[in-house]
Amino acid sequence: MYSIFLVDDEELELEMMRDFIRWEDMGIYVAGVGVNGKDAQEKIQAIQPDIVLTDVQMPLMDGLELAKWVSEQYAWMQIVFLTGHDEFAYVKSALHVGAVGYLLKPLDLEEISGVMERVKRKCEEARLKNKSLRVTKANLLKELLDEKEAGRRDNLAAGLLALERRASESRYALALCCVDRDFSAHAGETGALSRLADAAEDYFRELGLEVAIVRHREDELAIFREAGESDATREQWAALGRTIRGRLGLSATIAVGGEYAEPGRIDELYGQVRSLGDERFYLGPGQVIETGDVKPGYSCDTLPPFPEERWLSDLQQSNREEAERKLAEYGGNLRQLRIGRAVVSEWAIGLLARLEELLHPPGLGGHAAPGKRAALYHAVYDCQTLQGIEAIIRQAAEQYMNLLEERSGDKNAKLVRRVCEIIDRSYHEPITINGLSAQVYLSPNYLRSLFREKTGMTIHDYLTRIRLDKAKEMLADPALKVQDIAQKIGYESASYFISLFLKNQGVTPNEYRKNLR
Structure with missing residues (x-):
């Protein structure tokens, strides 16, 4: 009608x-x-x-x-x-x-x-004329996105001006709607991607907002807003993302540029908004990213230390919760420091390679499937988000723990896990090898050997690590004295605790506490 x-x-x-x-x-x-x-x-x-x-x-x-x-x-x-x-x-x-x-x-x-x-x-x-004009305008804008040659840009801008029949050039702002491949149920389906532009056009039409939508790449829409037209709010952009997920099963990150520019600078705008969209790596999928969401100049390409040996020890003990905590904490540090994507990918590849080496030691007749390993490494490099890389590491770690348990026998793995749980629960009490062996019905010498074989450390070293980790948590509370902390984690002698802390951490408890401020 x-x-x-x-x-x-x-x-x-x-x-x-x-x-x-x-x-x-x-x-x-x-x-x-x-x-x-x-x-x-x-x-x-x-x-x-x-x-x-x-x-x-x-x-x-x-x-x-x-x-x-x-x-x-x-x-x-x-x-x-x-x-x-x-x-x-x-x-x-x-x-x-x-x-x-x-x-x-x-x-x-x-x-x-x-x-x-x-x-x-x-x-x-x-209506037919308007549709034809919109298609022509969209094609001109699409070419301007990637055009680097100045003369060609001028010709395209002149064509756009003639099409609009205006005395002066319009100015445009740009938003990019990019499909999150790693988090989309139908990212591999051509049909869902082909309907992406239709879904966005329907959405803006219902809002009564004038935009020009260009399918720039298979999984990327360029959305142009003309200066002087009403613009979408952050919530409306977020609602577009929800609409795309609901209609197509696709997760989308939307980078919204705030600057308006003449057609001749559209390729420059595109570069700026693409850089803005790169924040998806840290913020995660399905976000609306605006200029104010980026912390200017806050980036680093030097990795903070990752407790790799302790993390591997957790995996060897099938201590899933502790391994997950370490990985999540490290991921938070990478986000905070804005470590570069390439550097993070290299770190993840190194960690996965270490797991492969442990599963298939050279010279022992073990060998990994090269195709599967290569696919895993490519998956890391293709990840659009740090969250996706963490998921790959978690999956590999879970497979590693499962294979270890199969190789070593569930019985022994469960015994060692039980000893660790006893220590985790009773670290503040006097713990002896005889007491532990009695609880798992093994001889003290066999328990020592089995624990070291499965974890790569002695029972005493594990107990010390747990106690010192708890001590570091308590040192964050200024109301607790060092002597009180020593007693709470199971040491009667404060001086022994201080010397042990210094030996393991390189600083005294009081120095560690000062560094927390």
């Missing part, structure tokens, strides 16, 4: 046109009414109907002046005049400002129907 907006300063005439003419039978619905040209202007801007039926003689702003304004602002909008005067001067004026036709008062239903059939044909022609 087509929409019509009615304008007349005579209230009874307006009500009659709105309520008694059977517009629906003509395939038209009344979108709004105005009592004069001034009143109609604001409403037409908001509603943007297909047709404006306006009286000619009105106070404040007459129909001819309103029609001129409509033609200048919305060339596709069809205008029909309503007048009680059939003088040729009015008809001539009406046709001069682009009116499709005119109706004489009192209205004749057959005449209205005939005029509206002609108007609807004009509406359809306008």
Whole structure:
């Protein structure tokens, strides 16, 4: 159906046109009414109907002046005049400002129907023309995204200016809607990706926002907003992401640039917004990223130390919770420092290679499947987010623990795990090898040997590590004295605790506490 907006300063005439003419039978619905040209202007801007039926003689702003304004602002909008005067001067004026036709008062239903059939044909022609213009405009904008040659950029910008028929160039801002491949249920399906632009166009159309949408790459949309048009809020961009997930099963990150620029600088805008979208690596998938979300100059390419040996020890003990805690804490440090993606990928590849070496030691007849290993490493390099890299490491670690348990026998692995759980739970109490061996029904010497074989450390070393980790947590509380902490973790002698802490951490407990501030 087509929409019509009615304008007349005579209230009874307006009500009659709105309520008694059977517009629906003509395939038209009344979108709004105005009592004069001034009143109609604001409403037409908001509603943007297909047709404006306006009286000619009105106070404040007459129909001819309103029609001129409509033609200048919305060339596709069809205008029909309503007048009680059939003088040729009015008809001539009406046709001069682009009116499709005119109706004489009192209205004749057959005449209205005939005029509206002609108007609807004009509406359809306008829609087809607008669609063609939008496609041409989108193609020009798409070429400008990647064009680096200055002369070619100037030609494309000139073509865009001619298409828009404006005295000066429009200015555009850019947003990029990028599919999160690692977190999308249907990222590999061509059908879902091909409908991405349609879903975005439907969304903005329902909002009543004017944008130009270009499918730049298979999994990336470039969304252009023209200066002077209403812009989407952060929540509306987030709602676009939810719409895409709901309709297509695709997770999308949306990078929203705030700068407006002439067509000749669109390739520059694209580079800026692409860099903004790179924050997805740290922030995770499905985010709306604006300029203010990036911490300027806050980046580093030097990795902080990762407790790799202790993490591997946790895996060898099947201590999943502790291994996950260490990995999550380290991932948080990488995000905080904004460690470069390439550096993080190299670290992850090294860690995965270490797991492979432990599973398949050289010279012992073990060998990993090269194809599977290569696929795993490629998966790391292809990850769009740090979260995705962490997921690959977690999966590999879980497989490592499962294989270790299969090789060493579940019974012995469970015994060692039980000893670790006893120590974790009772670290603050006096613990002896004889007491532990009695609880798992093994001889002290066999327990020592088995524990070292499975964990790579002695029982005493493990107990010391647990106690000192707890001590570091307690040192964050300034109300606790060093002597009290020593007793809480199982050491009667504060001096022994201090010397042990210094030996393992390189600083005294008080020095460690000062560094926390």
